[in-house]
Amino acid sequence: MLIETHGLSVRRGNATVLRDVDLAIAQGEIVTIVGPNGSGKSTLVRALIGLEPLSAGTLWRKPGLRIGYVPQRLHVDATLPMTVRRFLSLPQRVSDEAARVALTRTGVPDVAQRQLSGLSGGQLQRVLLARALLSQPDIFILDEPTQGLDQPGTAAFYRLIEELRAETGAAVLMVSHDLHVVMSASDRVICLNGHVCCQGAPHVVSAAPEYRALFGLGTGGTLALYRHLHDHDHDGEAHAHNHDHAREHEDA
Numbered sequence: 473m474l475i476e477t478h479g480l481s482v483r484r485g486n487a488t489v490l491r492d493v494d495l496a497i498a499q500g501e502i503v504t505i506v507g508p509n510g511s512g513k514s515t516l517v518r519a520l521i522g523l524e525p526l527s528a529g530t531l532w533r534k535p536g537l538r539i540g541y542v543p544q545r546l547h548v549d550a551t552l553p554m555t556v557r558r559f560l561s562l563p564q565r566v567s568d569e570a571a572r573v574a575l576t577r578t579g580v581p582d583v584a585q586r587q588l589s590g591l592s593g594g595q596l597q598r599v600l601l602a603r604a605l606l607s608q609p610d611i612f613i614l615d616e617p618t619q620g621l622d623q624p625g626t627a628a629f630y631r632l633i634e635e636l637r638a639e640t641g642a643a644v645l646m647v648s649h650d651l652h653v654v655m656s657a658s659d660r661v662i663c664l665n666g667h668v669c670c671q672g673a674p675h676v677v678s679a680a681p682e683y684r685a686l687f688g689l690g691t692g693g694t695l696a697l698y699r700h701l702h703d704h705d706h707d708g709e710a711h712a713h714n715h716d717h718a719r720e721h722e723d724a
């Protein structure tokens with residue numbers, strides 16, 4: 473295992489944002505977290521990285537685990553001059569050659585001397601991925617890395633993630649709202665709503681007629697998928713836990 477949690481909980485003020493989360497990520501697998509807005513996906517990712525203190529439970533990371541984190545958003549201050557090349561050497565200095573190889577591998581070979589603030593959304597995501605790649609991670613952790621990209625851009629980005637997984641053997645943990653990605657590119661799907669509502673192999677979900685009817689519905693489809701997973705028993709392959717219907721309806 474690379475990362476394992478037991479009973480992980482996170483509070484913010486009086487609110488419990490995450491409660492009793494048990495999960496484990498093994499080497500080389502692609503795990504996708506889905507869930508409605510505000511269900512704690514980003515908080516979970518940040519907790520796994522060590523950016524959120526736990527209020528209860530345990531978090532174990534393999535000793536020496538290297539994480540390549542691609543955040544949901546990077547707020548680039550346009551008044552702060554910063555070339556892509558310099559950015560790639562933060563916090564750890566990398567050679568020109570390593571930077572060139574990483575940018576080429578992520579499909580943006582010509583941006584090294586460009587200002588970070590002048591990149592398109594798609595270029596910036598690839599630069600962030602190049603930076604993650606440079607840390608030679610055991611696991612990539614990506615929080616909605618394709619937010620703001622168009623459909624072809626999104627598809628190409630996820631193909632790249634899969635290629636990198638195959639080439640490096642790194643695991644991938646990502647938050648995604650894109651149903652096609654969840655179904656085609658994940659080994660395992662975790663549904664979150666403040667706690668783990670259910671998890672299982674995507675084929676278990678995609679085999680269901682209800683899911684087929686939903687496939688391709690776009691943004692509405694994610695929540696529908698999420699409901700579907702709650703409403704059906706998948707022969708024990710997905711584990712249903714108690715879940716918070718009031719919250720679900722509120723989010724709908």
Ligand SMILES: Nc1ncnc2c1ncn2[C@@H]1O[C@H](COP(=O)(O)OP(=O)(O)OP(=O)(O)O)[C@@H](O)[C@H]1O
Nearest residue numbers: 484489507508509510511512513514515516616647
């Ligand atoms: N900095 C913060 N201070 C206080 N509450 C916060 C903070 N960040 C998030 N929260 C709250 O924690 C809960 C979980 O937020 P989180 O961002 O983890 O959800 P999410 O599933 O990633 O949502 P989204 O799909 O909208 O990105 C929400 O109720 C949110 O309002």
